[in-house]
Structure formats: C-alpha cells, structure tokens
Amino acid sequence: MLDNAIASIENLRVEFQTKDGPVVGVEDVSFKVFPGETVCIVGESGSGKSVSSLSLMRLVEFGGGEIAGGRLVFNRRDAGAADLAKTDQDLMRTIRGNEIGMIFQEPMTALNPVFTVGRQLTEGLRLHKKMSKADAEARALELLRQVRIPEPERRLHQYPHELSGGMRQRVVIAMAMACEPRLLIADEPTTALDVTIQAEILALMDRLKRETGTAVMFITHDMAVVAQMADRVVVMFRGNKVEEGTVQEIFENPTHDYTKALLAAVPKLGDMSGTDLPRPMKLFGDTTHSTDPIPGTDEPILEVKNLVTRFPVQGGLLRRTVAKVHAVEDVSFTVNKGRTLSLVGESGCGKSTAGRSILRLVEPESGHVQFDDKDVIALNSRELHKVRQDMQMIFQDPFASLNPQMKLSDQVAEPMRNYGTHKGSAMMDRVAMLFDRVELPRSFMNRYPHELSGGQRQRIAIARALALNPKLIVADEAVSALDVSVQAQVLNLMMELQAELEISYLFISHDMAVVERVSHDVGVMYLGRIVEIGPRRAVFENPQHPYTQALMKAVPIADPNQRKSEKDLNFKPIPSPIHPVGYEPEPSIYKEVAPGHRVLITDSGY
C-alpha cells in the first residue's frame, strides 16, 4: 500500500441472515490503522464495533454473518497487502493469532475452562512460531510477566477458573500478544474491571505499542479510557462511521450530534469537586429533568456493625471446613434514609458479598444488621421474607439475574405476585407504570431478556427492584456494563427516584467518576475491610488511607491532555483472603480524621 497502513477497512458492509430476513450489522464503515498508533472505536451499543473487528478476523462468518461488501486490506508482514474479505480460511488461519491478535469483549468467558492457562497460551506459539514445548512455555512465562500477573510460574498450571477476573483478563491479553501481532484488536478489554487493574492493562498496551510498533484497534465505551489511550478516534452510530479524527479533535471539537451527546454523558472525576451532595447529570438535549442536588435525611435506615462473612473451604472425609475465605471482615457502616453510600474497591475485595450479606442472600458469620428497627440477622425465614419486601437488590450482572425464559412483564410483576401487594389488572397497571418510570416502551413488556440491549436489561432489573416500593436498594455494579449514554440515563433515573421517594442506596461500583456523581458517602474496601469511610467529598478530596490514594490515582481522566504515565502506577498484588479455620484477624480500629470521615489504622493487608 502506498500509505503503508497496516489495515484499511473500506466500505465494509456485514449482513446477518436471520429468519426475518437479512439484518445489517455494519452498513458502511471505512477507516485505516497505521503502525504504532492506537485507533479507538467508540459508539453506542449495537453500532457495529464488534462486528467490524470480527470481520477483520474473518470470524464473523462463524457467527452467521457475511461480509456483503467492501474491502479489508491488510498489509502482511512479508507477503504484501491482501484483501482479507476474499482470502480463504486456510490463509486466514496463518494470519489470525499470528499477525492479528484479538482481545475479546467478554474476557471472562473467552478462555476454555478445561485447559490450563499454559496450554492455551502456548498453543498459538507452537502453531505459528513452530516452537518446541519448552520454548513456548518459556515465552508464555515471559508474556505473563509482561502483563504483570503475580506468581506467573504457578499460573501456567492453573485453570482459568482458579484465576481472578483481572488475571483472566490479562491472560487473554497475553494470548493476543503472544505472536507479536502487527495489529492488536482490543474489544472492550477493561469493561467491568476495577480501576487499578484497568490502569495496569492500559499502561501495558501503551508500552507494547511504543516498544514493538504494534498497531492497536481499541474498542470501548469508556471515554476516559479513550482520552488516555487514543491517537485517533472513530465514532460509530447504527452501523455507520459518523465521525473520525484525532483524540484532541474529537474531545475538543465534536461535530456530529451523537458524539456531542456521548461526550456530554461522560462523568468526569472531579466534576463534583467542591460540592457535598450528588446531583443528576445534565444530558445533551435533555431539558425535562431537574438537576437539583439531593439532600437526603439523617435518619438511619440501615446500620451494619462488625459484619463478618466467610466462605468455607471444605475438605476431608466428613466435609469439614479446612479453611475460610474471609470475604467480609469486620465491616461497619450506616446508610441514612434518602442517601447513597457507595462501596468502592479492588475486584474481589468483598463488595458484592457485603451487599448480599445484608439481605442475607449469603449468611454472614457474625455481626449486626439493623434494618428499619429489625435485626435482620435474627429473623426466621418467614420474617426475612417480609423484610425483603423493603430491601431489594440490583445484581452485578443484569443479564444473569434475569430468567431467560420469562417475559419481562412477568419478571417485573414477580415481586408483587410474591407479596400479593397488587393483583390482576392493578398489578399490570403498576408494571406498565414501572416501565414508564424506567423509560422503557410498554411494547417491551412481552419481550425476553435477550431481546434487549444491556442498558435496557439493567433498567428492567431496576424496575423489578422498585416494584415493591422498597426503602433500600443494594445496587451492585448497576451501571458498569453500560455504554456512557445509557449509563448516564440510568444514573439520573436512580437519583430522580431518590429525590422523589427517599430511597436509600448501597451503591457498589468500581467506577470512581460514577461514584463521585451519585454518592453522599463513600466506603473504600480492601481485602474485606473498609479502610476508609466518610462523606464523599471528604474521601475524594482528602484521601487518607494509602489504598484510597492509590485508587484515586488510578482513575483515568476523560481528557486527552491529562494522560497518566506508567510511572504513576504502583500496585501491589492482593494478598490471599484464605485463612485456616482458627485464624482470627484483629478487629478494625478507625481514626476519625474529620467528622464522619474515618480511616483504618490497623493492618489492612495493603
């Protein structure tokens, strides 16, 4: 090629054959990727980002798609340019994994559960680089070191499920980079990862690009990441490219309406600096909703004291517990009526477990949970059933928490059926009202979860949680999987409801910008303990605990002019939360640095 692009996509059109006729996945997309640059592709959900990248790998055919038009010119390492849209699969095989590496959108499921990490890593090496087993293993080890996985030797012989989410993600990345591809496609590689790991991975890819000249095609919904990573940005909307430009151009001078909407929806860390109370976001073109701050009350609704939850690790002849996972360790906090407490922290630090323990969806080992004058821990199953009417949970993964075989209206109506609060047409009216509330068209009532986009699913989960007019909602990563525009809508809805109904939230999230936007109070968790807790403003603007400080530092900023360098990052691997049965950790002791702002002074493991 004259312009020495590694890959140039020209007028790509991809169709899917379905029973209702062909569906266009990508209508008309063209862009180029040059060596040593990072092209970020952003866009709304379903706009064809994944399909474009899969087409480049010619993997879209295996999902029932068909490249209906356009050219995919790829500049091969030593064989000149080739139109990948027309090459046969045999040739593709020598390109895939070798010259183009791909990190998939759902890294959690991208690994084969029955092969060891080492086996999956070496496979491509032995195939493409004709390495011997020993050589390949040595190289795999090197790769694992590069992606900063702790104890790489041990990991080689472990199975994917034995690794934490972040480690799995890094294995996938190592796999994609194994053969030093000329082009690396990363499809939302950091979705649902907490900021510290995200930061590490971004730094790694950046380094790779700099050191080997690999071109990176980076697909994401996170504008902060885009700002951190991109050289150029391609914006997609409903199967078409609507805008393309350098990262500065896009951020500073968006031309297309959609791009503007997208940028407006991005919550930025620091937006709320100087304010005490959360406030709904101002959205592009939205004038109907108020953005007044939400005051909340001082009346406690939920008091958690010294909560401890441990998961038994069983073994032995009689299935005795030989060790315990200390998931939640001596955690205390209070949530007031109409206010939001956010829990943040590293992946696996026990946020979800804490939330579930409060609802007794997992049984805590000890501690007090006082909800609305009731001691939740002491309730029998009938009373518990009654209390749950006032406590609802939105689960981390909205898709997983919806029954795939049940109509949405039934799922939203189910709590009412269970408690008999509404019956017959009254119930259906309320379901319709809830759909309106979360701004889903009523025609969706007869749909099934898979027929919805991620954001819509999330809204169903919220509608279900609202069905009983609860006093407390535990929202576990309620927005992490959404693209920014949808995320902003959902956050606004939640805050709107809080303002209206005085609902309290226990908000669990890894996204610090979101947390800043929505919370009155923030608790930072590390290894099962709250290391710092206090009013949001105090914690964010004056972090005291070293872990909180590291966390704040890792947050990417949605501004291409404020890029972080790798040197800023310095994370330690998390120690194991597994302890033998008799082990009794010391209690948490806090120092109050400011009114309500307390910091752990005993050992947290950090």
Next chain:
Amino acid sequence: ERGSDGHVNIIYWQAPSILNPFLSSGTKDIESASLVIEPLGRYDPNGNLVPYLAQEIPTVANGGVSEDLKSITWKLKEGLLWSDGTAVTSADVKFTAEYCMHPEGGCAQLAKFDGVDNVEIIDDLTVKVNFTEPKPNPYGPFMGGQSPILQMAQFKDCMGAKAPECTEANFGPIGTGPFVVDEFKTNDVISLSANPNYRDPAKPAFATVTFKGGGDATAAGRAVLETGEFDYAWNLQLAPDVLAKMAEGGKGKPIAAFGSLVERLEMNMTDPSPDLDADTRSTRKAPHPFLSDINVRKALSMAIDRNLLVEIGYGQAGRPTCNLVPGPAVYASDNTDCLTQDIAGANALLDEAGWVKGADGVRAKDGVRLSILYQTSTNAVRQDFQALIKQWWSEIGVETELRNLNASVFFGGDPGSPDTFQKFYADVEMYANNFDGTDPQAYLSMYRCGNEPQPSNQWNGENINRFCDPEYDKLIDELGRTSDLEKRYALAKKMNEMLTKESYVVVPLVDRGRVSAHSNSLGGVVLNTWDSELWNAADWHRVK
C-alpha cells in the same frame, strides 16, 4: 466304525442346565443326559419296551415279574463297562435307587420309584426291585430316560442334601452311553466325544458331538434347515407355514412323531368369581354358574373346528383329537364325533337348554350370561387358538374375555399367585399335558374326586377342572388292581370317554406331536416320543 464320521452338531433351543436327570426333570436335561447315561431299558418309537443295559425286559411271562406283581428282577448285560473302564454292577443299580429315594435329595424322578420298598442285589448282575403293593405296571424304576443308572463310585458322596454340591459329577456323569462329556457349560453348550468303552465297538459313528443350547425355535430350525450349521434340531414349535418355508431351504428335513401330549380346554366346574372369598372361590363349595350345565360345555366343544386349529397351529406336528389319552393306540378310544365343527348344532343345543340370546348377542338364562374368561400361558400358537375359539364361541352367543399369563407364573405352583393354572381363577383354561411312558393310570387318576387343588392342600391337587364323579373314582381303583392288559385298555378307554365325550369337562383339541429336524446328511434318526429323542444316537451316522 467308531468315530469315523467325525463331528455332529445338535441344537436344543432350551439349553441343558444339568446332566443328572434326578436333579432336574426338564426334557432338555433328560435328553442331553441320555447321550451319556442309560437306563436298563427304553421305550421304542412305538411305545414298546426294549432292553438297554438289561439282557431282556422282565415280564410275568418270562418270570422277571413275580406273579403277585410285587417284585421285578432285572439282569444286566455281561461285560458292561462305564466309560472310565470300570465294570457296571448291580450295586450301581441299587445305588441309583437309593440315591433318588433319599428323603433329603429332592429327587425329581421320585415318582418313578413310587411304591418301591427296596432294591435287593441278587448277584453282581442281578437286582430285584420289591414293591410295597402289587404293581400292575412295574416299569417305573430304571426304565426310560428319566431313570438312568448312575455310577456308584462317582456319586456315593452325593447323597441327599449333598446332591447339589457335586457339581462336577452332575455336570459330567460317567455313563455307559455312546458319548462321554468333555466339557459342560451349563445352560449353554456340551462338548462330547465317543465313549471308548461303549458296548458296541462299531458305535457310535461320530467321534465328537457339540450339543448347543439356547436361542429360540426359529433359530434352531434355521440353523438345520436353512443354513446347515447344525445337524439336528429339537422340538421345532413353529407355525406350520414358517416351518414349511424353512424346509424349502433344502438343507434338512423336519420329522414328526406323536405321543400322548394333548392340548385341551379344561372347563372349570367351580365358580371362579372374584366376588367369592378366597376359601370358596374356585373350590367345590361353589359350582360354576353355567359351566356346570353340560349343554353349555358340549356346545362350546361343538363350536370348535379342530382341523383348522391343527392346520393353523401345528401342521404336521398335530392332529385333531377328541381323546385325553390319544396313544398308545391300544389305549386310544375311537371317539371322533367332535372332529366336525357344528355351530348350528351348538346353537340349537343352547336354545334347547334355555340359553337365550340377548340384545348384545350373548346368551343368558336366569340372569346368568354366558361370559367366559379364557386363560392360557403366553405362546404364539395358544394366542392364535384363543382368538379363533373366541370367534367361534361368539358365533354361538358366548362372550369371551382372553387372558394370557407368563408361563413361569401360570405353571408355577405359587399359592400366593392368583394366576396359576391350579387356582383356575378363570372359566376355561388351555394347556397341554401328557404322561410318562406308555401307561396312563396315574394320568387318569388325576381327576379323582378330592384331588382338586384347594386351599387346604395349598392348591396342589391335580384335578384341575374339579371333576367329581363317584363312578369315575371306582374305575380308578379298579384300574389300580387290574394287571390284565386287555382289561386295562378297556378301563382306560372308558375313563377317557367319561371325561371327554360324556361330560365335556375336558375338551381335547389337538394331539400334539413332536417335530424335530435333521440335516440331509445325518442318517439313522428315528424320532421317539415315548423316550429321549436321542435314544438311538449311537446309531446316528453321516450319510455319504
């Protein structure tokens, strides 16, 4: 010349499980054992007695049987050797009797030794069997395939309760027959070879025998008639057209012979209604509501076309009969009126007797409907018979419900089961029975009054249809006392007629013969229904 004809393959679709007939009365076991062990005398295909190990058949005429009929003296042939080379002596004969008569042995052939007081050794080759009472038919012990002579040396530690423990002896008895057992796989296959000490040095012609068991009659027939894998197949109970088709295979031919086996209907003279309590149901306390009317029984018999039954079910292996005792010829009554079907006659008979057809076409009288439950064991031919007979009976206004039962339940004597043929919780049942040897005395005595199965004897009687006639009982006693053969023939015929054409409590259908098949190259086969089919295996040879 012994062993010159090589190998012969025999297939029995029921596999022999043991080679000791005293521990099993299965035909397959007795017949397979007959290749190895022999009795003093056998019956020939005509039912005549022929000496085997004995020099001659003892009779009153030759002095072998005492005048008072209380003893019989057998003389062994001289120079007889067991297959292991030792001599056969009268001690072996005496031992055999003691072996079977041991109270704990559970001997299957005990009936053969019925009335035996003791067995005396007269000399090395002579034994005398003493009976407790006069025996008009003294040929029970040591006659026929069921009571061969065992070698004392081999079985002396196997008496009574120990009998089952002697697996080796039971699976490989030492005998005097034409073959010796090389290997016995129970319920599967026997390998035999010619007995080096067989009394006729020129026999047997075959050096080795494979006696295969298992499969079904169809497979056995195919193996002989169609593929020629086997030389001899036993008891091919197959539909006549199937057998005919197989015979077209041309590899062999079916052969048939008749004995005393009669397929019959038994009419229940007592009431099997489930409404009755267990002590009354199907016992003489309650007479049958309509089968106690002889007209009904007779009409039922008249409606049946026995020729057609034979044609459909047995072909050359059966012949229509009206007799319970169809043979030997001297005992067979010339009763043949039932052989022509007479539906009109049957209808007329029932009309006359006051059984009037109702709206549903079923006859009734005084509120009693002619509705019959007709049971038999599970078997393709029997089910065809049931269907045909049901149709004929429907033509005379009789309604029939059919039931077929698992053979092992139907013929088993489990007093807990309602489905045994002895309990007879049905109106009519069909099965076949015959008698051992050629003398029908015991057989006819079954229908003695009081011998019916009932709760007090755990349903163990033999008078299945609960027939009761003092006249008949008198004749039984008389037969037991009579030794004059002509008189015995006459008595038996009379009794046969009382049960059949005079009372129709037993409705004979078919005199069932035996069909076996042998390959074209197997010579010397003479089918014998009065004794083991392999009775003359020593004479078998290859046709060149």
Next chain:
Amino acid sequence: MLTFTIRRLILAIPTLLFISLVIFLLLELAPGDPMAQVPLTVPPEVKEKMRLALGLGEPGYIRFWKWLVQFFWIEPQVLIDHYFGTTFSEGKLRVISWQHRAPVMDVVVQRLPQTLWVVGMSYVVGVLIALPIGIYSAYRQYSMFDQAGTFITMIGYSIPPFFTGPLVIVIFSVQLGWFPFIYDTTHVVNDWDSFIYQLRQMIMPVMVLALQTTAQISRYMRASMLDNLNQDYVRTARAKGLSERVVVLVHVLRNSMIPVVTVIALGLPAIFGGAIITEQVFSVNGIGAQLIGAIQANDLPTVQTLTFMFAFLIVFFNLIADVLYGILDPRIRYD
C-alpha cells in the same frame, strides 16, 4: 477428590445392603415357582419334596441371611483360594443355583468372556460410531448429514432388537450366507483363522446392539456439542489461528465430552448385565441369557446374585461417573 471418593464408597455399603434387601423382598413377593418348568407329569408331592430340598421350607429372613453370608463372606474366600491356592472356603456352602445346582459365580465367570466380547464390543463400536456422528451432526447442524444421521439413529432407536436380530440373520446368514448366527461359545481364538471366525460370528450381534447405543450416545453428543460450539472460547481458539480440526476436536470436544463421558460411564454396567434379547436371538448365552433364564425358572439365588452384582456395578459406575466429572471439569471440586 480422594476423600470424596472414599466418602461415597463408605456410603455405598449401606446403600448396597439396602438394595440387596429390597431385591430379596421383591423376589420373595413375586409370584412364580422354581417348579414351574417341571413337567406337569411330575406329581405335586414330588414337587413339594424338590422345593424343600432347595431350602424353600425355611423362612425368608434365614434365607436372606444365608445369602448374605454366602455372597459377602464365602464367595470372596473362594476368590482368594482361587488366586492363592489357599483353602479358606473348603467345605463351605456357596451361592448355588436352583437350576443347575452349580455355584452361581462359577457360571458368571464362565459367561463373562462371551458377554464382554459381544456386548462390550458392541458398546465400544456403538460409542465409536456415535461420537463422530454426533460431532459432525452438531458441527453441521441441519445439514444433510445431520438430517440423515438423525433419521437413521432415531429409526435405529425405535426398531427393537427382536426385529433387527432376525432381520440381519435372514439377510446375512440365510440369504447371503456370510456369517454364522449361532454363536459358538466353545470357539477358541488361537490363530488368524480362528480370530477371523470369531469376528464373523460376533459381527451381527455386535451390530444389532451397537445400533441402540449409537442412537442414544450420538444424540447426547450432538446436543452437547451444540451447546459448546457457540461458546466464546471457541471464537478465541479460532482467533489464535487454530485449524477447524483442532478447534472442534480439541477445544470443543473436550468440553462436550464432560456430560457424554458420564453418560457413557453410566451405560457401562449394562455391558455386564448382558443384552437379553440379542443374546437370545443369536444364542450367545451370556449373562443376560443367564439372568432371563433364571428369572423364568424362578432360580432365586441366581437372580438375587446377578441383580445384586448389577446393582453393585450401577452404584460403582455412578461413583465413577461423578469422579470422572470432577476430573474432566476442573471447575468442579468435591472437597
């Protein structure tokens, strides 16, 4: 995993004892009589004596206890004696069949080879045919091959062996004369020719039986493959540039085999149980024929012993299946 296995093994003992009791009670209750096959010519008194000689006079619990002792105490001694030439079992009463008056276990041992040859081989053949069919049908779902495979396997499943058996006999033995159809259990394989003969006499029963196995396993295989072919890790494997063969036969198959292997393991006890109808049609006289013969003859010691051994195998193979599950799927941990 080891402790799990040991725990299950220990639990299996009371289970098996209970099963043996239930089987015993069931057989006691079932109508039928060991004298059913005795000709009607044998008078009832004689039959009664024969019954007593079989031990039927004793009450049920004594017979059950005797059986327990014989099976669990004496038979193992016989086994030890057999292998080490000791004489522990001398003079002790073993489990004796009522039909042929020989120790049941001896007959089982005698018949095991032919059962394993025919039924075992058919299972192996069936599985070997089923797996490729299942794999390919799923890989090319709704293709001609898949449709034809479904059609043939379902027909194979719906046509019982009592029909297919005679059918192949008529075609291959009677019409074409290719194979013998009366299985020769005395046949000894000692050279090439005799091996060929063994193959020829096995081929028909093996094929008839394999048809059933194939039908079932291939359905399972297909379903399982279909589940896994759409998984994300398949795409990952393809993205590595692996060939389709490796993707399907290594990555997908390994995952799909997890449920199928347990299904296969659960089907294994049936091999030892024999194949009742097919064994009869081809006169194989294996364990299946022994069992059905014993049931028909009401040979309770044989039936009890065989069904109990079968129960043992079922419990054992269920355990194996669970353990296999754990081994094949690293996510599953029993401890």
Next chain:
Amino acid sequence: MTDMSNMEPTKPERSQWVDVWDQFKHHKGALLGGIIFIVIVVGVFLGPLVWPYDAQFIDIRARNQGPSWAHPFGTDQLGRDTLARMMAGGQTSIAVGLTAMLLALGLGSLVGITAGFFKRLDGPLMRITDLFLALPILPLLLVMMLLFREPLSGAVGPERGIFILIVVAIGVTSWMPTARIVRGDVLALKEREFILAARSIGTSNTNMIKRHILPNVLSPIMVSATLGIANAIITESALSFLGLGFPPDFPTWGRLLNDATQYLQDYPERVFWPGLAISLTVLSVNYLGDGLRDALDPRIRGR
C-alpha cells in the same frame, strides 16, 4: 431520555403462545413431524369408524394375503385385516406410549428437580434412583401385576385396569435417566444468579421451581420425551410377549411387529407396517420435540 426509548420500533402485543406457534411454524421438521403425528393419530382413532373390518374379526379363508383392494395392508395368519389391526394397535400403542412417557417424564422431572434443588434430598433421592436402576424389571412387574391387577380390574374394569397397570409399570421403570439428567441441569442452574435474584425478591421454593427452574430444564426433558415414547411402545410389546400385557386379542404395534417377526421371510410386508408405524411415530415425535424445544426457548425464538 425519551429519544432512547423510541429506538426500538414498537410492536403490537403478542402472546407467548402465538410466539411459540410462530416459531414452530418456521421449523420445517417440526411442522412435518406434527402433521405426520396428527395424521397417524387421526387415522388410528377415526379410521376404525370408516374401515369396515374389525381388528378381531377372523376370516380364516383370507389368511396370509398380500396387499389387495379388500385388504390394503394384507391379512395375518388368521385372516384378520392388517389395516384394521394397525389402527386398533395404534390406539393402544399411542395411548400407552404417550401416557407412560408422560408418567416417566413427570416422575423423572419431579425426582430430578427435587434432588437437584433441595440439597438435603439429593443423596437419598439419588440412592433411590440407583435402587430403581438396579431392580430387576421382570419380577417387579410380576409383583405389580400380582398386587394390583385384580383390585384395579374391579375398580375400573379389566381393560382399563390393565392399561393403567402397564402405563404405571413402564413409567415406574423408566423415569431414572430423566431424573439423572434433570438433576444435573438443576444443580448447574441453581448456581445461576437469577435464582438468587428471584430469592431476593421473595420467591418461595414452589414458585421458584415452577417459574424459574422448570422452564429452564425443559430441553433435556424434551429429549427424554422423544426417547421415552419409543421406549414405552417397545416395552409394551415386550410385556405382551411375556404375558404381562394386554389380553392376547388386543393388538398393539409392538405385538404386531413381534408376531410378524416370525414371518419375516414368508411375508416380509407384514413386519413392514408396524415397523413403519413405530418409526414414523417416534421420528415425528422427535422432530416435534425438536421444534417445540426450539420454539419454547425464547433465545432461539428471537432469532
């Protein structure tokens, strides 16, 4: 926010069953299977009203005939019309096959779901499954016949009594595989998050099973159903063969096939009809099940 909610075109309300039917219609195999199955059922149940011959009527002169206008399927060894017998046999076979399959399915699903769902019951229930797998079927059937035939005949009449017995016998001896498969699936399903979610909104155990577990284990149950109906039809014939089944003059497909096997060489057409009928039924049910499964699964339905 209104802009986003209108992205999906508004479709008219549709009921679940319309949906299912819609999907079903598109499944060619299922449609064909359904049609064949309906044709068989209608033919078998309504045919005798039209066809002049009775299944039990013996015309001995017309025996062993090949196909002709009078007897399109020929006659058997007693001259009974094969077509009439096929229809009568079909009634019994289909009725037995369906009900026994449903019973086995019901039992199997019940045991499987209970064992999978309630951890405490898993051990005992699976041991019971082992027990039933280990029980010798023949003696079990004999005992059932012994204990229940007469009381049932008394209560509901002999034919219906036998029908119930046979159905129960087949059902009771063939639920175990279904139970095992379902249990495995439930065990996996129980770990899914939507079950936890359902619990958090206060769903009781019964509702949990009814609304969340059962619909999600439908697909293995469907497979068992297809295999089960074939199994039931064949088992029925084996029972008749052993004398544990229907009265001997009561034709069923299995028995017709069994009887005809004897005449395989002489009258091969005689085995053809029952064999064809059984295979067609099983195949049509198989495709029907395939289609239904696809139709009932909204994930597939959406595509």
